[in-house]
Amino acid sequence: MSDLLKDLKFRGLVNQITDEEGLAKALEEGEIKLYSGFDPTADSLHIGHMLPVLTLRRFQLNGHHPIALVGGGTGLIGDPSGKKAERTLNTADIVQDWSNRIKEQLSQFLDFEASDNPAIIVNNYDWIGSLDVISFLRDVGKNFGINYMLAKDSVQSRIESGISFTEFSYMILQSFDFLKLYQNNGCKLQIGGSDQWGNITAGLELIRKSEENSKAYGLTIPLVTKADGTKFGKTEGGAIWLDAEKTSPYEFYQFWINTDDRDVVKYLKFFTFLSHEEIEELEGEVASAPEKRLAQKALAEEVTKLVHGEAALQQAIKISAALFSGEIKDLTGNEILEGFKDVPTTEVTEGEIGLIDLLIQAKIAPSKRQAREDITNGAIYINGERIQDLEKIISSDDKIDGKFTVIRRGKKKYFLIKYM
Incomplete structure (x- = not known):
């Protein structure tokens, strides 16, 4: 053979x-x-x-x-x-x-x-x-x-x-x-x-x-299948396209890095050009230390680089790291758009606005009382930084590239403010 x-x-x-x-x-x-x-x-x-x-x-x-x-x-x-x-x-x-x-x-x-x-x-x-x-x-x-x-x-x-x-x-x-x-x-x-x-x-x-x-x-x-029975290549947002305008490199990278442990070795074999030895080594990592997700990282990096190139891969990794660490200020306006494409977005008129009023306008808090409580309790973050000042005014320093402010409520609820 x-x-x-x-x-x-x-x-x-x-x-x-x-x-x-x-x-x-x-x-x-x-x-x-x-x-x-x-x-x-x-x-x-x-x-x-x-x-x-x-x-x-x-x-x-x-x-x-x-x-x-x-x-x-x-x-x-x-x-x-x-x-x-x-x-x-x-x-x-x-x-x-x-x-x-x-x-x-x-x-x-x-x-x-x-x-x-x-x-x-x-x-x-x-x-x-x-x-x-x-x-x-x-x-x-x-x-x-x-x-x-x-x-x-x-x-x-x-x-x-x-x-x-x-x-x-x-x-x-x-x-x-x-x-x-x-x-x-x-x-x-x-x-x-x-x-x-x-x-x-x-x-x-x-x-x-x-x-x-x-x-x-x-x-x-073989047709590609997923261990959980759902259709391969589909997400809540629809199909995963190779065109960067239809599926951004960040979204593409995230699709692969979220691969189920039961599927990741199969996908490494299917979609990468890693050697047999490299794949078998990663298979061992899945068995011995699945929490490290080394196989998923290798899969996401190899396929994203193959489809979108090294620069787009590095940008996807940067956005992912920023969202994981909360260091949002390190991102550019374009990276914000890519990383927060699917989060609730509110357009507000350019100019200064109080944080409490902004939380109400963006429907992040249902009332001023709740907004004050969230701020006091340390549940509100602006561009990754916790804010507990009830008198806080959103100024130019809080606008990434003068265009965006990212607000987080609690651990995972993100909201994007876009200035008109």
């Missing part, structure tokens, strides 16, 4: 392989070309896409040639795999815009400038967009039996709830992608999540029927 396959198995990244012996031999004999597809169903990839992207990267680091396929064509149709209901169809201009954004994000993970084995990006709209109905039905559709398609999990799971002919045809279009890449690029391997097994094997069947003496393979990666 090739070293790459051994590594993928160590990391739990192999769910199914169509011909493991044949693939292992192909990997040992030399460089191969492989692809994974990414349909533009939003204007950004999210962390659910990371596993196939990083698996492509692992192949590239081992000398192989990854092809990232952006589904500008299939994105107009919609993949029924893993979906309980029909997708909403997006317009061509929206799909094109999203396709361009996804291309940019993929370049963060794959090396398109490598001298020996550069990655390439293709868009299946280039061959699907110009395909006429008669050619599609005669040359491609005739290779697919209805019974064969009905037997696939992606279709079976939707038979009762209903599936349109549009989504029913998705399997054929994805199969056509594999055939085109096999013919035009010499691509011999398709990888994808375990929900793509039916589409991948259908593509291999189309290649077998279309090309004599063909050699092509399929490999699926």
Whole structure:
């Protein structure tokens, strides 16, 4: 078995392989070309896409040639795999815009400038967009039996709830992608999540029927799960996106650092490029000293740096440390915005205001009596500093970058004051 396959198995990244012996031999004999597809169903990839992207990267680091396929064509149709209901169809201009954004994000993970084995990006709209109905039905559709398609999990799971002919045809279009890449690029391997097994094997069947003496393979990666049963990549605020404008590096870092002890070793294997020895050492730390959360820190640092870069990682660590220690004054205005994005925020007019009046205006205290009591009891902090002066006036010294004041009531209740 090739070293790459051994590594993928160590990391739990192999769910199914169509011909493991044949693939292992192909990997040992030399460089191969492989692809994974990414349909533009939003204007950004999210962390659910990371596993196939990083698996492509692992192949590239081992000398192989990854092809990232952006589904500008299939994105107009919609993949029924893993979906309980029909997708909403997006317009061509929206799909094109999203396709361009996804291309940019993929370049963060794959090396398109490598001298020996550069990655390439293709868009299946280039061959699907110009395909006429008669050619599609005669040359491609005739290779697919209805019974064969009905037997696939992606279709079976939707038979009762209903599936349109549009989504029913998705399997054929994805199969056509594999055939085109096999013919035009010499691509011999398709990888994808375990929900793509039916589409991948259908593509291999189309290649077998279309090309004599063909050699092509399929490999699926497990879908990422969480030990507590909740959906991976989702928080109260929604999906965890790779776009820093949609999910800030601080929020991204916090997602990973809050990983359950039961999941952290699995995620280290999935999402980082740490060595087997480093991961096993961290696994030992989880068992012997879980309270130190060294594995979670390593996971958060590795993945945040990979997605957002070293500078954004350091900023996320700085914000996290400031919130933990209460040293809010060390943060800049932009860091305040990032770290306190989801706390209750009140806009007040620029100028001096008494602390008691501010607590009332920002609904931090329900009455002046309660405000005085909170201040006297030492429950009120301004930018991390405890304030017990009932006559306290909020001045320019209390405004970070002249824009924000952070008020804490008790140990954990934060409020953000924003000056207009």
